[in-house]
Amino acid sequence: MLMLKESQIMKIHYISGVAALFVVAVHILIRLPVVTGMPFSMSLEYENVVANYQNIAYAVLLESMLVLIAIHGFNGLRIILLEFRQNIVWENGVTVFTLVAMIALIAYGTRTILIANGLG
Amino acid sequence: MIALVNIKNSRTNLEHDQKKESEIASNRKVIHLRVYRKNPKQGKSSHFDKFEVPVQRWTTVLDALLHAKGYLDNSIAIRYSCRMASCGSCGMKINGIPRLACYTKVSEIDENIITCEPLPNFPIIRDLVTDFSDFFEHHRAMEPFIHNPNADIVDKNSLTEFIQSPKDVERYLQSSYCIKCGLCYSACPSVGTDTKFPGPQALAQAYRYFADNRDDATQSRLDIVDTKHGIWRCHFAGSCSVVCPKGVDPALGIQLLRGHLVSFSKNDKKLAESRTRSLGKI
Numbered sequence: 001m002l003m004l005k006e007s008q009i010m011k012i013h014y015i016s017g018v019a020a021l022f023v024v025a026v027h028i029l030i031r032l033p034v035v036t037g038m039p040f041s042m043s044l045e046y047e048n049v050v051a052n053y054q055n056i057a058y059a060v061l062l063e064s065m066l067v068l069i070a071i072h073g074f075n076g077l078r079i080i081l082l083e084f085r086q087n088i089v090w091e092n093g094v095t096v097f098t099l100v101a102m103i104a105l106i107a108y109g110t111r112t113i114l115i116a117n118g119l120g
Numbered sequence: 121m122i123a124l125v126n127i128k129n130s131r132t133n134l135e136h137d138q139k140k141e142s143e144i145a146s147n148r149k150v151i152h153l154r155v156y157r158k159n160p161k162q163g164k165s166s167h168f169d170k171f172e173v174p175v176q177r178w179t180t181v182l183d184a185l186l187h188a189k190g191y192l193d194n195s196i197a198i199r200y201s202c203r204m205a206s207c208g209s210c211g212m213k214i215n216g217i218p219r220l221a222c223y224t225k226v227s228e229i230d231e232n233i234i235t236c237e238p239l240p241n242f243p244i245i246r247d248l249v250t251d252f253s254d255f256f257e258h259h260r261a262m263e264p265f266i267h268n269p270n271a272d273i274v275d276k277n278s279l280t281e282f283i284q285s286p287k288d289v290e291r292y293l294q295s296s297y298c299i300k301c302g303l304c305y306s307a308c309p310s311v312g313t314d315t316k317f318p319g320p321q322a323l324a325q326a327y328r329y330f331a332d333n334r335d336d337a338t339q340s341r342l343d344i345v346d347t348k349h350g351i352w353r354c355h356f357a358g359s360c361s362v363v364c365p366k367g368v369d370p371a372l373g374i375q376l377l378r379g380h381l382v383s384f385s386k387n388d389k390k391l392a393e394s395r396t397r398s399l400g401k402i
Contacts, residue, residue, distance in 0.1 A: 007382055
């Protein structure tokens, strides 16, 4: 079982939330037609998206966005679920479920980036 | 001319008398008191009983309830003691808001129907009387006393003096005004959903002893509240601070403790502790 103190988890929660806001803002700014030099609909075409994934800096940005939002979101879900019932089985179950779901989502998202780069 | 003045005077006297009479009449108005009735031991469903109670400008809700109990139905269960907002016994939900019945005047409610219900988030014993066992259990869990090995009185001749500056006292004074009436606990939405959540009262007490520079158990106090169902389950609704009859701000205490837990706050207490120690050495 993860032996982090609740205050340590909440510190990660706050920091991941603020950091996610920053990376999402950067992501949105990069998607602006002024920056990409093409219409928004064209930037979402298959080749352009794959090209984005192949850009190392952009891939790092997307990966960090995925990790930060997954951590923040699943911890938020854990907090909500903890308040439904108060017993050890439920509490441990919720912690394991959210941890596994978070890792699964990050793994699936990372796989997409790897496949786009011909590594999958 | 004199007769005219007399007529004028008698008119003003009459108006004055009429005004006085209407004032007295307005003071002696009758209100409808709706009292929540439930006796879990009898297994009957809950209902409201309605009583017509004469009140005056200074009548409190507790006075009205005691009138109903004294003259209309002696089976109403109420808990009260000091009648001056010191003991915290007569907490109840009055017209939807947790308040002390002895500290709430009928005139300030400004409604003709006054509904009295037991405090939410507490199990009901009977009518308006609720069970405070869990509440006091949470309070006890915060170790509401000063931990200081030097404060143990072993030898009366070597009593230690713990000097506190007015600034040191200011840090926790507000939280020490708590009378354990349970109004904040009943107003807290987190307590309503999470039975293990200590509640605003207990957390405010945790802050009160944490902020006291005579206390040495800084880390263990933080460990007590730093659990899955501890201080982090407060959603900062702020209703605890709104209903407190003694002007305590539990929400502020909770946020300050949180700041210390995530190391965002400057630990003033540590500074105070080291200052006391250095003074002791001198």
